Amino acid sequence: MKLLLLGGTAWLGRTVAAAARDAGHDVTCVARGSDVPPGVALVHADRDRDDALASLARTRWDAVIDVARQPGQVRRAVQALEPVAGTYVFVSTVSVYASHAERGGDESSETLAPLDADVMDVLEQYGPAKVACEQAVLAGFGPERSAIVRPGLIGGPGDGSGRTTYWVRRFAHPSNPPGTVLVPDAPDLPTSVIDVRDLADWLVRLAAQRTAGTFNAVGDSMPFPAHLQTARDVAGHTGALAAASADWLRAHDVDEWAGPRSLPLWLADRDAYGMGDRSNARARAAGLALRPLAETLADVLAATAGQDARGMQALGAGLTDDEERALLAARAAG
Template sequence: MRILVLGGTAWLGGEVAQVALERGHDVTCLARGESGQAPPGVHMVAADRSSAAAYGLVADQDWDGVVDVSWQPGFVRGAVSALADRAATWVYVSSGSVYAAHGTPGADEDAALLPALEGDVADRESYGEAKVACEQAVLAGVGADRAVIARSGLIGGPGDHSDRTGYWPLRFAHPATEDGSVLVPDTPDLGTQVIDVRDLARWLVESVEQERAGVFNLSGDVTPFGEHLATARRVAGHDGPLVRVSSPWLVDHGVEEWAGERSLPLWLHSEGWEGFGHRSNAAARESGLVLRPLEETLRDTLAWELKTVPGRPRKAGLSPEDERDLIAKARAQSRG
């Protein structure tokens, strides 16, 4: 098949291109090329999607599938306008951030959405609304019978530069303390969902092959946080102490949720987010989504982390200094 990936030089787009190549397809990537190199073997078309002429070199060709990961409504509208009539299947990678609320465990694709962003340019504060606008552009321009809307959850695996899925196995492999202690939230039942980037990419390519259509939550299976941490410890070979602290204690000590500076990745405490790591992926499962075990994802992510620079500045997690300080405070408080 002839597959056009709009992107293909960053993490997910590159993985989609690689999977498509491995499955014997003819792959073209259209991108500026500033996020990295497309996989060897693809046809690379350098283009700036903000330009009216961005699609000039690909708009006169027929495509079995177009895969787009952009979150800028203007880019998506431009692509649909130029290419919709030339694509048999259009796969748009959206996000679970499109949902208006995240408090209901088990919610599916029928849950209410945020209002669509007006305008063509989005910032990170309007990410969810921008993705809704992109979805609407695809469905209006391509048609629901030829479009796949893949609402991705947290993506993990080798190459995760967000540091959310690599933090825990790496910290267990290299504790910040001399006795191997690691600070963990005492929230064992909190739902977590991680979809391996390789499994997501395979499903996206299969959507072109099978001419799928519809809206799907592409999330990992629900894993309680305690089980997630136990798996991360196992792949890291960690047997040191765990310093368990409550969510209110973490909030009182300035630890952030989910991601970002001075955070504990995947941990959530705020009211109304009880279903964020507990969305239904039943429709995607029924369509053929195959998920590898979490242990494999975390093991491979740890291997990738150890090949990069483990001491690099990170986008999520506690610094070793912060963790040592927090562990000392938690132990002092427990001694009372």
């Protein structure tokens, strides 16, 4: 397959490029950066320019994979490449859904209104921007020549957000001698993780097989305590868990989901529980294969083995050692 990858230098895109190369495909990446895998061709281009893909529109491509989030970039790509590309695989997100209150929702769930503008200015526009991108692909290539892939939480080695790296790292590197780890008391919270390598391999197969459709590319759902136990088992953690309620955590300025001073993956609002519990039945029927969470977390731990405990502060999410110790002391004091 002659594959054009719009992206290829950031985490997911680079993993897709490597997967396609390893599968024997002829891969060309279009990006502003230069960090593409060895053996992959690179075309430097600024997709904010109207003529960014003009030179590539003179070549016949079996497939295009696009990871963009800006509607204008996707609209221009569809216009330029529709005459010369066989199929278009667009990487969207489950953030396109209008509600996350429903658990087990499939691809027929209502989506947000699309962003009218070509440029997403703030993160709050991420879901609407991806809806606009999806609509541009479907309008240009039609449903029979396009695949819309909606990933959930992507994890594994290289996760710079820290959402799938914090817990296994924290259990492997407790902040205190007894090894106590602060966790949210969220027994019913569902979580799901798709390994970036599984997603990349499947995107390449979709493109090569010209599989059409809209798919939730999400991991199998499991309760948050089961996710924590898997991380503990991988890390060999034997210390205690100090569970804290949502009210207590909020009162002590602990954030949800991601970012500094957070407990990653934790969501207090039950109306958001669908984020970790979407149906992946259609994707599995189309060949999506998922490795066990334990394998993903073990590889994360191996990839970060050279970092000390303070290395967690650079992972984008979680509590620093000092923050966790202070919170544990506050909890013990009542």
